Amino acid sequence: MRIGDQKNFWSGVMFLVLGLAFAGFAQNYDMGTAQRMGPAYFPTVLGGLLAALGLVIAIKAMRNTEPGGDVERFHFGPLLIVLGAVTLFGALLRPAGLVIALLVLIGMSAYASHEFRLREIVPLAAFLVLLVLAVFVWGLGLVIPMWPAFMMR
Amino acid sequence: MDLLNNLALGLATALTLHNLAYCFAGVLIGTLIGVLPGLGPVATLAMLLPFTYSLPPVSALIMLAGIYYGAQYGGSTTAILVNLPGESSSVVTCLDGYQMARRGRAGAALGIAAIGSFIAGSVATLLIAAFALPLVELAFKFGPAEYFSLMVLGLIGAVVLASGNLIKAIAMIVLGLLLGLVGTDVNSGVARFAFDIPELTDGIGFVAVAMGVFAFAEIVTNVEKHERREVFIDKVRNLWPTARDLKDSAGAITRGTLLGSLLGILPGGGALLASFASYSVEKKLAGTKASPPFGQGNIRGVAGPESANNAGAQTSFIPMLTLGIPSNAVMALMIGAMTIHNIQPGPQVMSSNPALFWGLIASMWVGNLMLVVLNLPLIGMWLLLLKVPYKWLYPAIMTFCCIGAYSLSNNAFDVYVTAVFGAVGYVFYKLDCEPAPLILGFILGPMMEENLRRALLLSRGDATVFFTRPLSLALLLMAAALVVLVALPAIRSKREEAFQEGD
Numbered sequence: 343m344r345i346g347d348q349k350n351f352w353s354g355v356m357f358l359v360l361g362l363a364f365a366g367f368a369q370n371y372d373m374g375t376a377q378r379m380g381p382a383y384f385p386t387v388l389g390g391l392l393a394a395l396g397l398v399i400a401i402k403a404m405r406n407t408e409p410g411g412d413v414e415r416f417h418f419g420p421l422l423i424v425l426g427a428v429t430l431f432g433a434l435l436r437p438a439g440l441v442i443a444l445l446v447l448i449g450m451s452a453y454a455s456h457e458f459r460l461r462e463i464v465p466l467a468a469f470l471v472l473l474v475l476a477v478f479v480w481g482l483g484l485v486i487p488m489w490p491a492f493m494m495r
Numbered sequence: 496m497d498l499l500n501n502l503a504l505g506l507a508t509a510l511t512l513h514n515l516a517y518c519f520a521g522v523l524i525g526t527l528i529g530v531l532p533g534l535g536p537v538a539t540l541a542m543l544l545p546f547t548y549s550l551p552p553v554s555a556l557i558m559l560a561g562i563y564y565g566a567q568y569g570g571s572t573t574a575i576l577v578n579l580p581g582e583s584s585s586v587v588t589c590l591d592g593y594q595m596a597r598r599g600r601a602g603a604a605l606g607i608a609a610i611g612s613f614i615a616g617s618v619a620t621l622l623i624a625a626f627a628l629p630l631v632e633l634a635f636k637f638g639p640a641e642y643f644s645l646m647v648l649g650l651i652g653a654v655v656l657a658s659g660n661l662i663k664a665i666a667m668i669v670l671g672l673l674l675g676l677v678g679t680d681v682n683s684g685v686a687r688f689a690f691d692i693p694e695l696t697d698g699i700g701f702v703a704v705a706m707g708v709f710a711f712a713e714i715v716t717n718v719e720k721h722e723r724r725e726v727f728i729d730k731v732r733n734l735w736p737t738a739r740d741l742k743d744s745a746g747a748i749t750r751g752t753l754l755g756s757l758l759g760i761l762p763g764g765g766a767l768l769a770s771f772a773s774y775s776v777e778k779k780l781a782g783t784k785a786s787p788p789f790g791q792g793n794i795r796g797v798a799g800p801e802s803a804n805n806a807g808a809q810t811s812f813i814p815m816l817t818l819g820i821p822s823n824a825v826m827a828l829m830i831g832a833m834t835i836h837n838i839q840p841g842p843q844v845m846s847s848n849p850a851l852f853w854g855l856i857a858s859m860w861v862g863n864l865m866l867v868v869l870n871l872p873l874i875g876m877w878l879l880l881l882k883v884p885y886k887w888l889y890p891a892i893m894t895f896c897c898i899g900a901y902s903l904s905n906n907a908f909d910v911y912v913t914a915v916f917g918a919v920g921y922v923f924y925k926l927d928c929e930p931a932p933l934i935l936g937f938i939l940g941p942m943m944e945e946n947l948r949r950a951l952l953l954s955r956g957d958a959t960v961f962f963t964r965p966l967s968l969a970l971l972l973m974a975a976a977l978v979v980l981v982a983l984p985a986i987r988s989k990r991e992e993a994f995q996e997g998d
Contacts, residue, residue, distance in 0.1 A: 350663070353926040357666045364673045364688070371685050377956030381680040381687055384944040388673050395666040402662075414925055417719040421921055424715050424893070425914045431897045432910030447897060448890045454718050455886040466887050470894050482549065484902055 347403035347411035354400025358393050365389025423454040439489040440479070444471050501853050502624055508553060508854030509861050517554040518858050521561025522865045528562075529569020530877045534892060536566040537931070538713060540828045541705035542892065544835075545899035552836035553851045557858040559832055560812075563825055564859070567766060567808050568612060568866050571801055572877055575604045584766035584804040587774040591789060591796030603736040604797050605874060607744050609867050610736070611802035615752040616863035619809035622756050623816070623856050627845060630817040634842035639949035640960050644970035646943050649820040651974040652761060654932050655981045664932045667923075671933035674699060675940020682948065694908040701831045701937055703909045705824075706896050707916025708923065708930045714889045715921050736794070744798030747777050751799040755806030760813050761822070769807030770800035809859055816852060817842055820939075824931040827938040 345351050365386050374380025403411070427450035434443040448467040452458055478484040508514060528539045543562060547555035567584065574585040575592035588608070595604040637645065654664035677688040678698025689695040736744070754776065755769035777799040778789045789796050812829075814820045819840035821827035830840045838848060845852045870877070900909045923930050954960035961967050 349925075349927050350660070353663055353666075353928055356922070356926065357670065360670060360673075367688060371680075371687060372683065375956060376951050376958065378952065379682075379948050381683045381685040384947065385673060385676055385687065388669055388676075392666060392669040392673065395662060395669065399662055399666065416921075416925060417715075420718045421715050421918065424718065425711065425917050428711065428893065428897055428914040428917065429911060432901070432907035432914070435901060435907055435910075444894060448894060451714075451893050452886065452890045454715075455889075456718075457884075457886050462887070463890075466890060470891055474894060474898060478546075478898055478902075482546065484898070485905065486898075486901070 345404050345406070346408040347406040348413050349411045350403035350406075351400050352413060354396045354398070354403055357396025357399060359396070361389045361391070361393030361396055363389070365393065420454040424451050427451040427454075435486065437491060439491075440474070440486045441471060441488055442490065444474060497628065498624055501849070502857060504849060505624075505853030505855075505857030506861075508850045509557065509858035514554055514557050514854065514858065515861070517550065517558040518561050518862050519865055521558035522565040522862050522869060525562035525565020525567075526569040526572075526866070526870065526877070527565075527880065529566035530572050530880050531569075531883065531888060534713070535709065536563055536570070537705060537824045537828065537934070538710035538892075539566050540825060541702055542710055542896050542899055544702050544828065544832055545902050547832070548835065548902075552833070552838055552848075553854050555836060556829070556832060556851065556855050557862075559829060560855060560859060561862045561865075563829075564616070564805065564808055564862060565866065567805065568609070568870065569877070571608050571612075571804075572605060572870070572874075573881065575608065575797070576601060576878070577881060584770045584808070585800075587770050587800045588797055590774070591791070591793050594787075594790065594792035595794065595797065598792050600792065600794075603740050603794065606736045606871065607740060607794055607798045608801040609870055610741075611744065611748045611751065611798045612805040613863050613867045614748055615755060615802035615806035616809055616866075617860055618752050619756050619759070619806040620856060620860040620863075622810055623813050623859075624853075626760070626813055627817050627852070627856075630813065631842045631845050634818050636966065637842075638964070639946040639953065640964050640967045641970065643943060643946040643950055644961055644967040644974075645818065645820060646939050646946070648970045648974040648977075649814070649822060650932070650935060650939065651977055653822060653935055655977045659929050660927070661978075661981060663928055667928055667930070667932040668936040671936025671938075672940040672943060673936075674704070674933070675937040676944065681941075681945070694906065698941075699912060699937075700903055700909050701828075701934070702903055703900055703912040704916050704937060705828060705934055706900060707913040707918075708920035708933065709824075710892060710896050711913060711917030712920025712924055712930075714892060715917065716924050717885060718889065740794050744794050747773075747795040747799035748802045750776060750780075751802030752806045755803030756810045758803075759807035759810030759822075766804040766808040766811070767823075770804035773799040773803035805863075812856075812859070815840070816844065816855070819844075819942075821935055824934045827934045830938055 366389070368382040368385035368389060371382040372380035373382045373386065427447050430450065431443045431447040434446055445467055448470055449463060452463045452466070475488070479486065479488065509518065524543065525539065528534055529536070540559060540562060544559065547558055550558065570585040571588050571592070573579050574588040575596050578589050578593040592604045592608070595601065650668050654661060654668065675698075677695060679686050679696050686696040751773040754773050758769045758772060759766070774796060777795045781789060781793070781795060787793050811822050811826055814822050815826040815829055819830065819842070821830050833840045838844060838851070896913065897910055900913045901907060903909045920930055950960055951958065961971060
């Protein structure tokens with residue numbers, strides 16, 4: 343028999359696992375007493391509660407055998423490209439400077455779209471970089487290195 | 496007349512040239528982003544919050560509030576013109592607003608939405624001013640036990656009144672509470688769940704979480720869809736509704752304002768519930784005699800919900816300002832903004848920062864006036880913006896988010912956190928888990944723990960303290976009653992029916 347309500351089943355599993363993880367990790371800290379709670383007290387209670395809620399959600403979903411609650415397909419491509427672009431931006435900002443980090447961010451994230459056209463993205467990127475420089479660096483005085491460290495000397 | 500004095504102080508603060516400029520900027524940016532598709536008010540606020548750090552607190556909050564109701568208004572514009580609700584509270588505006596637009600009456604629909612919103616906003620501003628004092632006085636009677644119970648009520652109320660699966664929403668709250676506990680425990684100095692990452696000892700930044708879960712997750716899900724939008728942009732003429740339109744909608748505006756103001760004050764209320772409730776009321780009242788029928792371009796179906804959502808948006812500031820309890824995700828962000836500016840949210844804000852408190856309230860009225868003045872003549876510009884394709888838009892959103900995240904503490908770590916929560920938010924989206932309750936829990940987590948600890952310390956570990964103190968008991972009973980009410984089959988089907996209206 344296949345579980346019909348896949349979405350809720352996996353939500354329940356997620357909550358159960360996260361609840362147990364929080365409650366489990368909290369055991370590294372001092373529990374204390376109800377009167378003088380240690381740092382472990384509240385997370386343990388909440389983690390237990392979350393795990394219990396997750397269990398209830400999963401069990402309720404398992405009882406439901408009518409199809410229709412399937413999880414939509416995960417599109418890892420756009421997810422990885424978009425979030426990868428964000429991560430690269432963070433990693434590049436210090437060593438390579440704002441301009442290069444922004445170009446990578448904009449170019450890479452735009453590539454995630456189905457309608458990516460290089461000749462549209464180049465002017466868009468140029469416009470956004472200039473806008474950011476005008477508003478944040480010259481306007482609001484944000485302290486971010488603009489160019490790679492070796493060029494600044 | 497305390498009320499008048501207070502409002503005078505508020506107006507004096509809001510009408511300084513400086514604050515007027517920030518209010519204007521907020522309303523303008525808010526409308527602009529509200530009109531642009533694919534970015535809701537929570538994501539907008541999260542994106543722009545870091546850039547208000549350098550402002551004085553009053554100006555920052557005035558601007559953020561302006562962004563909020565500007566985005567709200569912009570959302571209605573797209574609802575009417577493109578049949579695309581800029582955010583959930585304008586879902587019902589699509590029903591009749593878009594139909595009016597298709598019949599060549601887009602101008603009247605936009606006009607009545609602006610007029611209704613302004614009237615509702617003005618009434619709600621007065622209500623906030625009137626309710627603030629008694630609520631603050633009540634709040635000063637609260638001890639830690641009452642605060643804890645109040646937060647329970649607020650969180651439960653927030654999910655009961657929202658749409659979706661109740662128990663999943665409660666689980667999201669608890670997860671939010673847990674995530675809020677990451678970082679150094681104030682009582683013992685222990686760094687909880689920090690895994691030896693120095694940045695995590697300060698806790699996870701709520702802006703980074705909100706950006707990731709709302710903005711980035713939204714972008715990823717939008718990008719993977721092959722979506723074609725049919726933009727309905729004929730000439731928008733005759734922005735002023737006719738005398739008959741005004742007469743037809745006067746009742747709807749009045750009812751919408753009252754209903755919205757009332758529902759906005761409730762924990763978990765606010766714009767969404769208000770607009771849905773108002774639409775059902777108008778539809779019921781009109782019955783079968785309505786011409787044109789509801790759903791086919793009846794102006795009352797625009798006037799009522801639009802007034803209600805603006806009134807609700809505004810009165811939802813009441814619990815936030817007086818008790819420090821957010822009733823929805825937007826208010827949670829406002830609380831976060833206050834904390835960043837070193838203002839401890841709660842009843843003491845009114846006495847310790849009267850200029851900020853009343854200035855913010857007065858600025859809402861000023862901002863609403865600006866919205867009317869701004870939107871009716873500028874509608875042509877908003878129409879142009881609607882034509883900007885999403886593939887150009889989202890790289891810009893990401894640029895602003897990334898720079899905002901970095902500037903939180905001039906550290907790339909917050910950028911990584913937004914990426915992680917973007918992935919988390921994507922999973923939530925796929926599993927139909929509403930992220931708004933998570934943000935509420937996240938903001939309230941540390942406060943709840945603190946009050947729980949204090950309450951049990953004072954009672955020497957006796958947990959019955961929450962039930963023996965009458966105020967606390969009353970609050971908990973209200974929370975329990977809400978859960979029971981929603982669990983009742985009759986009401987449950989009504990609740991589902993109400994939220995299905997817009998689908």
